[in-house]
Amino acid sequence: MSGIRKIGVFTSGGDAPGMNACIRAVVRTAVFMGIEVVGIRKGYQGMLDSDFWDMDARSVGNIIHLGGTILKTARCLEFKTDEGTEKAYNNLKSKGIDALVAIGGDGTARGAERLSSRFDIPIMCIPGTIDNDLYGSDFTLGFDTATNTVIEAIDKIRDTAASHNRLFFVEVMGRDSGCIALRSGIAGGAEAVLLPERETAIDELIEKLSLDARNKKTSSIVIVAEGDKSGGAYQLAKRVTEKFDFYDVKVTILGHLQRGGSPSSFDRVLASRLGFAAVKGLIVGNSRQMVGLRGNSVVMTPLGEALNFTHFKLEEDLMEMVSVLSI
Known part of the structure; x- marks a missing residue:
């Protein structure tokens, strides 16, 4: 067991329907496991600004059906610098956060890999992007x-x-x-x-x-x-x-x-499964993993592999069907 006592959760990059359902799953799973949760507003920018929110199970009531993200999201160029990354880490440690769950797309995952590899803070990533373009999951949140x-x-x-x-x-x-x-x-x-x-x-x-x-x-x-x-x-x-x-x-x-819009039932269930699995993964000592769905099973892919693997996601039969079925 990892001995993690406080998890930070944040959303970053473009918003996607299902992010709130995922935040809810992360918070309530952690609370159920006896772990404190801190919401980080506006992603990596919030880390730099120490924009933290102590959350409990009631903090995420009545949000599973909402689009967008209650934690807000932003892009942060400063975080990409060595000074910015170090400042973010120091702010996390000052708050007592010893693990992170990052919800977002490719840029979010790259930031997580950078932070975790440099300062050895455990991080699990959940693919949240309507583009469905991240390796490691058949479907991403919001698609x-x-x-x-x-x-x-x-x-x-x-x-x-x-x-x-x-x-x-x-x-x-x-x-x-x-x-x-x-x-x-x-x-x-x-x-x-x-x-x-x-x-x-x-x-x-x-x-x-x-x-x-x-x-x-x-x-x-x-x-x-x-x-x-x-x-x-x-x-x-x-x-x-x-x-x-x-x-x-x-x-x-x-x-x-x-x-925008209320997430579909598929996205709500997917978000809940991946948020639940991310927290459980941190508890057993996993880090720098992309939590995803393949077939009907939750799987974990090393971040390095997820970010560097060129994956052709478009199915050949669907591309052939477009012309066949449109006659």
Whole structure:
């Protein structure tokens, strides 16, 4: 057993639905195990500012259904310096915090690895990002909710597209990952999906839309991940309009709408499982691990492996299905 007496928990980077459910699980698991919990507001910036909150089981009442994060989140350039990292560690020790649970994406995990490797403070990381782009877990917190939000929007857009013989380009989040675009495209019945991982030639897209028109399709929806190499939805719409005039072309950018909202039941359960496992892992002496879900089992992946492993997460069968099912 590790002898840990006080755990700090924080969220960092972009917010994601399910973060509050995860905070709740961390706090209540630790309290149940007889361990004190300190919430660190605004992530690494809060460590530098000593923005600490002594939490108990009641501190996390009625938050499991809330989007965002009650601990707030921020980006912190100062923490990336040696002086900033040392200041953060000293503030943690002054508060008596002897272990951490970090909830966030790639930047959060890299900060945790840096802090823990330099000062040997135990840290467990939980992947919280709607992009679903961290190795070590099949799903990250917020991905399911964000995808459901996109699907709901697509369903509504299709109603107006079908009424007016329109082609909609719908841009979704995913600068480096096409996970949201691909799954929402399949579930929303999109005619095409453009991804950062696979370049689509404009002529290829025009040919697909022309075929749809010849097959008497009166409306179409194209899902575009924001990181697609074609330049985004507006640029694509412009290029398509110049070469193809069958549809009235419109663009919808969903933007930060995808980050908000009450987490899905899947994200609430996932967050609870990973938060529970992170605290138990610290208690038995684990550190510098990414807690994730593979299949239906909670697993732990060394942070170094999680951060350095190039993992192609997009399923080939789903990418093939987009064109097959949209005929």
